[in-house]
Amino acid sequence: MSAAIDRRRAIAQSVATALAWSTLGPSAWAQSAATAARPAPAAAKAAKLAGTVRIVIPANAGGGWDQTGRALGAAMVAAGAADQVEYENIGGKGGTIGLAKYAEKYSNDPNTLLMGGMVMVGAVALQKPAVDMTHIQPLARLTSDxxxxxxxxxxxxxxxxxxxxxxxxxxxxxxxxxxxxxxxxxxxxxxxxxxxxxxxxxxxxxxxxxxxxxxxxxxxxxxxxxxxxxxxxxxxxxxxxxxxxxxxxxxxxxxxxxxxxxGLDAVMANWRGVFTGKGVPAARAAEMLAAVEAATHHESWLRTLKQNRWEPSWLTGKDLAEFMELDLTTARVMVYLLKLKA
Missing domain, CATH: 3.40.190.10 (Periplasmic binding protein-like II)
Structure with missing residues (x-):
């Protein structure tokens, strides 16, 4: 079976999910963000990626992506993946401004990560920007809120x-x-x-x-x-x-x-994840993923989850790619059904 047919079936499924939402309520969409089974814990210490790792946060300071990105950076340092982490906040338009600047500046950078998630998916669906999420590589879904x-x-x-x-x-x-x-x-x-x-x-x-x-x-x-x-x-x-x-x-x-x-059937989960540049080689992306995973097993990350009441929702690889495709297509249908305007 060709990849094109698989994609068409995935899109058809997402449209069916969205249409089911329109008649039965939003619980169908909420189910798409179900927490995946977490793999066995990684080693306590991560292999060092670099002396300095950069995390681009496509939002202003203080919001959910900022909190998640800084918590991840602190955990990466604590786990030994880096000596220090630099943070770059680029806010505006649901993360699409930061996404575009990241893709332009850091697409081939092996030491720079990007935060993102459902907010960015919805913004892409609504705004239809020239630079969308096909311009970055997903590494891991981290949390649901x-x-x-x-x-x-x-x-x-x-x-x-x-x-x-x-x-x-x-x-x-x-x-x-x-x-x-x-x-x-x-x-x-x-x-x-x-x-x-x-x-x-x-x-x-x-x-x-x-x-x-x-x-x-x-x-x-x-x-x-x-x-x-x-x-x-x-x-x-x-x-x-x-x-x-x-x-x-x-x-x-x-x-x-x-x-x-x-008595009001209005259910929805918000997820956040981490990405790397489209031009980063697969081997390096795998190293970055391993470092992120080690960080999410560290005490400092687990403490942040508890403090902020975030649910861990680890997802990677093919499962994450399919989840994001479904999420984006569903968001596009929701924008239409809800008559949302940019």
């Missing part, structure tokens, strides 16, 4: 029912703040609107480069609802400035109830 929907403490929206009623009555009156246009927050805003039986065409989505800006948008009244990862909302929720309404998981997490448990 869930989105928290939060309102200001004084908001009249206190429950999931309140939110659904408000969205159904006048979606334009419930502006939603989140990450970059086309990213997972944007798509999930459409998911919430559809689950509430509101018209997605009325969605008012306000994109921001980081979680801190999303919090400020909600607190200032610039947005009625904010969407972000738990680690980015945790302090504001703990201090009482924000009140969580629901989480995009199937069951309660972070001590917060899921939307699904509250």
């Amino acid at each position: 869930y989105l928290v929907a939060a309102v200001a403490a004084n908001s009249p929206i206190k429950t999931t029912k309140d939110l659904a009623d408000a969205m159904r009555a006048d979606l334009k009156a419930v502006p939603i703040a989140g990450g970059s246009a086309g990213g997972v927050d944007h798509i999930y805003a459409g998911v919430l609107a559809r689950a509430a039986k509101a018209n997605p065409e009325g969605l008012v989505y306000k994109p921001f480069p980081g979680g801190a800006e999303v919090v400020e948008a909600v607190l200032s009244g610039n947005a009625a609802l904010g969407l972000s990862g738990y680690s980015e909302f945790n302090d504001a929720i703990a201090s009482g400035k924000l009140r969580a309404v629901g989480v995009s998981s199937r069951r309660s997490v972070f001590g917060l109830p899921s939307f699904r448990e509250q």
Whole structure:
């Protein structure tokens, strides 16, 4: 059977998944991010890649990719893969600006990694940029996270029912703040609107480069609802400035109830991973992958997972390539079904 036929079947499957989502709810998509079985732990110490390793983070400081990239870098140093790690933040447009600059500058660099994930997949699906994810090599999916929907403490929206009623009555009156246009927050805003039986065409989505800006948008009244990862909302929720309404998981997490448990079928998982340049030889890519794997078994990485409530979702090789193809095609169909605009 030819590769072209295999690809067509994969696309057909993803379209079927997306169409099933449109009639049965978003749980079908959430299943595509299921955690793969983790291989046996790697050696405690990694072979050194270089004295200095660079990690390009296609987002501003403080967000989920930044937190993940810096945690990975610290674990790589701790595991012996490098003496030091330099970080380069290039924010904007759901990671597609950083993606383009990385592909231009570091495509053949054997010591530079790129962070990415579902946000970038959604941004590529929405924006259709000249430089897309075919210009980089995926190494590993690292984590999965869930989105928290939060309102200001004084908001009249206190429950999931309140939110659904408000969205159904006048979606334009419930502006939603989140990450970059086309990213997972944007798509999930459409998911919430559809689950509430509101018209997605009325969605008012306000994109921001980081979680801190999303919090400020909600607190200032610039947005009625904010969407972000738990680690980015945790302090504001703990201090009482924000009140969580629901989480995009199937069951309660972070001590917060899921939307699904509250009668709104809005389930979605956000994944993050690490990539290398398209021009990096296979042998070197394998060395980089081994170093990343060793880092993810190190105590410092495991401690970060626990602190941020991230779920490990290790995936590599052919399985990762197929997962990403399905994810991208599904995102493209979601952009169409939810009538999202860049």
